[in-house]
Amino acid sequence: MRSELRWAVVAGITVAVIFAAIIGAALAFQMNPPSNIETIDPKTLHLSGEFTEANLGTAVDPGGQVVSRVIATQFAFQPRCIVVPRDAPVTLRFATPDVIHGILVTGTNVNTMIVPGFVSQVHTTFTRTGDLLMPCHEFCGMGHSQMWATVRVVEPQDFKPDAQGRVSCAQS
Numbered sequence: 001m002r003s004e005l006r007w008a009v010v011a012g013i014t015v016a017v018i019f020a021a022i023i024g025a026a027l028a029f030q031m032n033p034p035s036n037i038e039t040i041d042p043k044t045l046h047l048s049g050e051f052t053e054a055n056l057g058t059a060v061d062p063g064g065q066v067v068s069r070v071i072a073t074q075f076a077f078q079p080r081c082i083v084v085p086r087d088a089p090v091t092l093r094f095a096t097p098d099v100i101h102g103i104l105v106t107g108t109n110v111n112t113m114i115v116p117g118f119v120s121q122v123h124t125t126f127t128r129t130g131d132l133l134m135p136c137h138e139f140c141g142m143g144h145s146q147m148w149a150t151v152r153v154v155e156p157q158d159f160k161p162d163a164q165g166r167v168s169c170a171q172s
């Protein structure tokens with residue numbers, strides 16, 4: 001009975017410490033769970049709206065913000081390569097028509113899951129130029145290990161949007 005009580009106190013303290021760490025991190029470092037909830041119909045995302053083929057890849061919106069849109073699908077990313085400028089705020093937006101995928105960009109803290117029915121959005125700034133590997137990090141089926149893309153970070157002066165504000169790996 002004594003030892004049961006003692007262990008209950010130990011468990012209680014452990015929970016309290018973990019809870020305090022979560023609250024502390026949220027208040028001190030603004031480390032919060034993702035709060036951007038945007039839904040999208042996975043059955044029609046390629047037919048209309050933001051994630052149609054012509055809209056995929058990198059574009060500079062009228063406000064000057066660089067936005068890159070990528071579809072993650074079994075077992076490839078569309079497009080397979082995106083261009084972004086160094087030292088500029090970039091918004092990455094992902095959606096999937098099939099199953100859960102995920103991405104990380106090697107050497108950066110960019111990391112998100114891509115869940116059917118939702119748009120995953122990441123704001124970041126890339127600080128080094130080069131071709132960064134962006135693999136799928138959520139097992140999505142037999143071709144999972146073949147599923148990756150490239151994030152091409154270029155010098156700001158080499159980032160040249162065309163008349164429509166679009167930039168692709170083919171032109172850089």
Ligand SMILES: [Cu+2]
Nearest residue numbers: 101136140147
């Ligand atoms: Cu995948």
